[in-house]
Amino acid sequence: MFRRIPLLLLLAACQTRSSVPTQSQAIPPTTSPASMSHGEAKVDNPAVPLGRAADAPPRSTIRAHQIRLRSVHVAHLVAPGVVFEAWTFDSTVPGPVVRVTVGDTVHFTLINGAPIPHSMDFHAAELAPSRAYVNVMPKDSIHFSFVARVPGVFMYHCGTAPAALHIASGMYGALIVDPVIPRPPAREFVLVQSEFYFAPTHDSAGPRSLGWQKMLDLAPDYVVFNGVYAQYAAHPIPVEPGELIRFYVVDAGPNRVSSFHVVGAIFQRVFVDGNGPPQLGVQTVSVPVGGGMIFETRLAEPGLYPFVSHSFADATKGAVGVLRAGNPAGSASH
Ligand SMILES: [Cu+2]
Structure with a gap:
C-alpha cells in the first residue's frame, strides 16, 4: 500500500507535465501574417485590443509638477484572451507617461494600494536611493521631490528587490524631459x-x-x-x-x-x-x-x-x- 501511493503520485505528475507545452515542441509557423517585410503580425486586426494610443503627451506648461501614482495589482490584457496578473502604477502597463521640461520640479508621491511593498526609481532624477527609492509598505506612502536637470527620455520603475520580479510584473513607465529650447515640431x-x-x-x-x-x-x-x-x-x-x-x-x-x-x-x-x-x-x-x-x-x-x-x-x-x-x-x- 505504501509503495502504491508514491507511484500514483508520480504518474499524476508525469501526466501533468506532459500537458504543458515546451519550447522543443514549438514549430515555426508556415504563413506570413502580413504581406510585407517584417509583417510579423496581422495589420488592421480588431481582435487585438488597443491598450493606449502611442501619441506623446504635449510639452509641459508648468514648472512644478505634482505627480501622484498608486501601486496596484490588476488584471492586464496582454493579447486576445491572455490576461496577466500585473503589478502596476495607476492600473496600467506601462504606467502613465510623464512629461516635464529641464528645470521643472517634480513633487512625487507614491501611494501603495497593493498588498506587498513597492517603490519608485526615476532614472531622470539624481537622488540618494537609500533616501527616496525605498520600499513603501502596503497602505503607506512616500513623498520626494527632484529637479529634472538633464533632457531626454528616461525609464521609471519599481526598484523593490527582486527588481526583475517587479519590472516583469509591469511596474515601469517613461518620463520625457524636454530641453528648454523645444525640439523641432514633429508627430x-x-x-x-x-x-x-x-x-x-x-x-x-x-x-x-x-x-x-x-x-x-x-x-x-x-x-x-x-x-x-x-x-x-x-x-x-x-x-x-x-x-x-x-x-x-x-x-x-x-x-x-x-x-x-x-x-x-x-x-x-x-x-x-x-x-x-x-x-x-x-x-x-x-x-x-x-x-x-x-x-x-x-x-x-x-x-x-x-x-x-x-x-x-x-x-x-x-x-x-x-x-x-x-x-x-x-x-x-x-
Ligand atoms: Cu514593486
Missing part, C-alpha cells in the same frame, strides 16, 4: 518595450501569473510595445509621408535589448538617452535595458512601414507595430 510617439513571462498553467484561458524560471532563463512569452502584443500592427499609427516623426523609446526589459528599426526608413537623427549630439543616418540602434533614445525619421512615400525590435524572436513575440503613411493603395485607412 511624437512614446514606445515602452517590455517582456512578459508566464508560469506554466493548465488553464490557458485563466489569468497568467509570472514565470520566475522563464524570467531567469530570458525566455519571454511576449515582447511588446506599450504593454500589448502587436497593438500598433493591429491598429496602425496614421502619419503623413514626409512629416517629421519622433519616437521616444524606453526599454523597460527586464532583460531584452530593443534593436529599434523602422522598415523602409533611415533614422535622420538618434539621440542616445535623448541628449547630446545625435547619431546621423542610422538604420538600427539598440536601446539598452533601462535606457531610452529619441529617434527621428521621415517616410518617403505613402505606405505601411513596420517598426520592430530587429531582434527577431522578439518581433515574433509582439515587438512590432506599423506606421500608415497617408492612404496607401489597397490599404484600409483610419
